[in-house]
Amino acid sequence: MVVSAARAAALAAISCIAIGVAAPGWADAPASTADQSRLLKVILKHPGNYDATFAYVRASEKLGDYEAAIGALERLLFYNAKLTRVKYELGTLYYRVGSFQMAATYFRQALASPDLDAETRARIETYLPGTEKQLSPLRSWLFVQTGVRYQSNASFTPFSDTIEVGGSPNPIDLSGPHGADWNAFALAQFANDADFGDQGSSTLETRLTGYATDQFRLESLNVGYIAGSVGPRFALAPSEWPGLTVKPYVTGSAAWVGGAPYDATGGGGVSLSAPFGKALTVSPFVEWQKATYPNADPTATLGTADWLTTGASAGLRLSDTVSLNVAFSYRRSDGVNAWQSNDQFSEEFDMPIRLDPPLASIGQKWTVTPFAVLTQTAFDAPNAAIDPATTRDDSKWQLGVALDAPLTTHLGLAAAVSYERSNSNIANYSYDNWSVVIGPTARF
Amino acid sequence: MPWEKRSRLLTTLVTALLSTTAPLTRALADSVGSVSAVNPSANGILPGGSARMLSLGQDVLFKETIRTTGEGSAQLAFLDRSTLNVGRNSSLVIDEFVYNPAAGTGSMGLTLSKGVLRFVGGQISHTAGVTINTAVAVVGLRGGSATVGIGGEKGGGCEGTIFINHIGALTLKNKVDQIAITKPGYGVCVTDPDKPFPAPFLVPDALLQGYLGNSGSHGDQHGGAADLPSDQMTARAGFDFPRLDPPGSPPGSNPFDIVTIINSGDSNAAGSAQSQQGYGD
Secondary structure: OHHHHHHHHHHHHHHHHHHHHHHHHHHHOHHHHHHHHHHHHHHHHOOOOHHHHHHHHHHHHHOOOHHHHHHHHHHHHHHOOOOHHHHHHHHHHHHHOOOHHHHHHHHHHHHOOOOOOHHHHHHHHHHHHHHHHOOOOEEEEEEEEEEEEEEOOOOOOOOOOEEEEOOEEEEOOOOOOOOOEEEEEEEEEEEEEEEOOOOOOOEEEEEEEEEEEEEOOOHHHOEEEEEEEEEEEEEOOOOOOOOOEEEEEEEEEEEEEOOEEEEEEEEEEEEEEEEEOOOEEEEEEEEEEEEEOOOOOOOOOOOOEEEEEEEEEEEEEOOOOEEEEEEEEEEEEEEOOHHHOEEEEEEEEEOOEEEOOOOOOOOOOEEEEEEEEEEEEEEOOOOOOOOOOOOOEEEEEEEEEEEEEEOOOOEEEEEEEEEEEEEEOOHHHOEEEEEEEEEEEEEO | OOHHHHHHHHHHHHHHHHHHHHHHHHHHHOEEEEEEEEEOOEEEEOOOOOEEEOOOOOEEEOOOEEEEOOOOEEEEEEOOOOEEEEOOOOEEEEEEEEEEOOOOEEEEEEEEEEOEEEEEOOOHHHOOOEEEEOOOOEEEEEEEEEEEEEOOOOOOOOOOEEEEEEEEEEEEEOOOOEEEEOOOOEEEEEOOOOOOOOOOEEOOHHHHHHHHHHOOOOOOOOOOOOOOOOHHHHHHOOOOOOOOOOOOOOOOOOOHHHHHHHHHHHHHHHHHHHHHOOOOO
16 A cells, blocks of 8 residues: 555656646647748748748747758758858757768868857867767767765664564664765766667667775675676668667676675566657566575575566657656566565656756756656565564655756766655565765766 | 531630640649759759749749759759759759648659759658659658769769668669668669669768768859848847757766666665674574
8 A cells, every 4th residue: 555655646746747847848839830831831932031941940940840940951051151050050950860970060060160159169069979979880888977875774774673583573783883874986887889780770789887885884785786788789670660679688797795795697688679759669678587696694685586577668758858767677586485586566767857057058958857766575475584474575665856967078967866765564674765876977 | 607617616715725824724733842042053944845044932843854054053942841952963853742731741753864962851751752763773762861963972982873861761772672771871872773782881971071062052152042141140040059968878868877776786785784684693
C-alpha cells in the first residue's frame, strides 16, 4: 500500500510538472499552422517581401518544419550571400535535422565572415566541435565529475532502536561510526561509437563507467565501482523505419566496498530501439548476468545468483525543451541461497528540462531533471539468521532533482538533491537518507 | 442550314473559343510555384516551346524547362513548400507536380539533363516522395534534401553525376542496381548506368562548398532582388537564437544518469552496511 501511494504521488508530481512545463511549447505551435500557409502565398507572389519571409521562417521553426525554414533562408543568401546571421541560422537548422555536414559548412562560412558578432562566434565555437565529431567514423565522449556529497544517513541505519537477529529483537549497536557523513567522490563516463561504414548507420558501441567515494568518517563504506558494455548496433530498416535498431551486447561490472571486493557481474543482453515519429522512442531489452558475491555472510542481502532482467524504457519529447523518460524493469534473481533469491520490480521517471542559462555568453543549455525511482523487492524465503518467521519484502522510493550546468564548452557544475526511503517488513531494512551532491564537471 | 455546315461552324466556333481561353486557363491551372530568385540568365521554356526570361515572382509552370547559362542560377519555390535551386549551366524539366494542399500529399518529378540542382523538401517529399531523373540513375527522395550534379565540380573528383543526401533518404536505381543513401552528408558518384553503384562516401567539405556556390549567387549577383536583405534585418527578425542540444545522448547530457551511478554505489554500500552492523554476528 505504501508503494502504491508513493507511486501515485510520484506519477502525479511528474505529470503536473510535465503539463506545467511543456504547455508553453505546445501552445505556440498550433497558432502557426495557418500563418505558415498564408505567408507562403505572400512569398510565392512577392519573394522579396522580407518581413513575410522572416515571419514564414519563424512560423516554420515553431511548427518544426525546419526544411521550409531552410528553403526560405537559403533564398535570402541568393539575394545577399554575405548574410552572416542567416548562415548561422541555417547551421542551427541543419544541425537540428541531423544534417551535420551542412551544419558544419554553414557554421564555417559564418565563422569566416569578418562581421561576425562575438556572441554568435562564441555559439559557433561551442557547437562546431560537436558537429564535426558527428562526421567522424570514430566518435568518443568523456564526462567526468568530482565533488562532495552529504548524506543524512550514510550508514543506512534503520529507524528502529531494535533489529531482528535470529528472530528476536535486539538493541541496535550504535557504538561505531554511523549516521550522517560527507564524502569526496569522482565519477567518469566514457562512450565510443565506431561506424561500420555502411549506410545502415551500424556502429560498435562501447560504454564505460567508473565511480569512487572517500567517506570522511565511515571509511568502511568507501565504494569503488566500474561497469562497461560493448556491442554492435544494427539498423533494421534504415529506409523504411529510420532509427529502428537492435543491439546485442556483453556487459560486466565489479564493485568494492571498504577496499574489499563486494561483487562482480558478467553477462549479455539484447535491446531494441524503436522510434515512433519524432517524439517517442521505446526501447525494450532483456539481459542475463551472473553475479558473484565473495562475502558468504549469511546476513548479506544478496549472494551469488543468476540475474534475468527484462524491461523497457520510453523517451517522450514533450516540447523543444522538455522530455519525459520512463523505465520499467523486472529482475528475477536466482541465488544459491533461497533467502537471497528475489523478484524485483523497478520504475524510474525522469524529466529533463532544458533551460537557457542566466548568462548570454554560455552556449549550452542547462538541464534540470526532477526524478522518481521506485523499487519493490520480494524475497523467496525467510533468512534464519535474521528472522526465520518472516520473508523479507522491501519497497523503496526516491525523489529528487538533478542539475547539469555547463559554463564553458568543456567545464561546468552539476548538483543533485534527493530523498530516499526504504520500507521493509523487517525493521533492519527500513531507513531514510537525504543526499546532496555538488561538484565541477568536465566533458570532451 | 444543312447539318454538316452547322456542325462545322459550331466546331470552328468552339475551336476558336478554346484557342483564346486555353493558354490562360492552363497558365493558372498548371502553376506549380514561382521563381523566388533568379540570376541572369535563366530561361523558362514553356510546354508549347516558347521561351521566356525568368523574373522574380513569375509563375513556374507544369512541364516547364528551366535553363541557365554559365552565370545564371535560380531558385524555384513550390506550392508544397519545397524549394529547388538550379545551378549554372543547368537544364531541367518539371515533369510532374500533383499536390493536394488539403491532404498535404502529391507527387513530383524532375529531369536533370545537365548542371546542378539542390532540392529542399516540402510536403510532397514527406509523403509519396520526389523522383529525379538523370541519364545515369533515377533518384527517389524521401523526407528531405539532396544535391544532384552532373559533370563534376571544383574540389570534387567525381567526373560523373554526383548524388548527395543532406536530409532524409535517397534511393538510386539504374538498369542493374539499386542503392539507398540514408546517412546525411554521404553521396555517390555514378558514371555508368549499366554498372552497379559504387559505395557511398562522405562528401568532402570543399566539394559541398562548390555545389553550394554553384547553386547560389556569385560576386555582385543578388538573385533579382532590388533591395537587399541585411544582417540588421535578420537581427531584428525575432529569431530565437537557440542554444542547441548535443547530438544524441552523450554522457552527462542528462544529470539523472549521474544519480543512477551514485545509486548503484549506494546499493552496494547499503548491502555492506547492513551486514557490518552485525545483525547475525
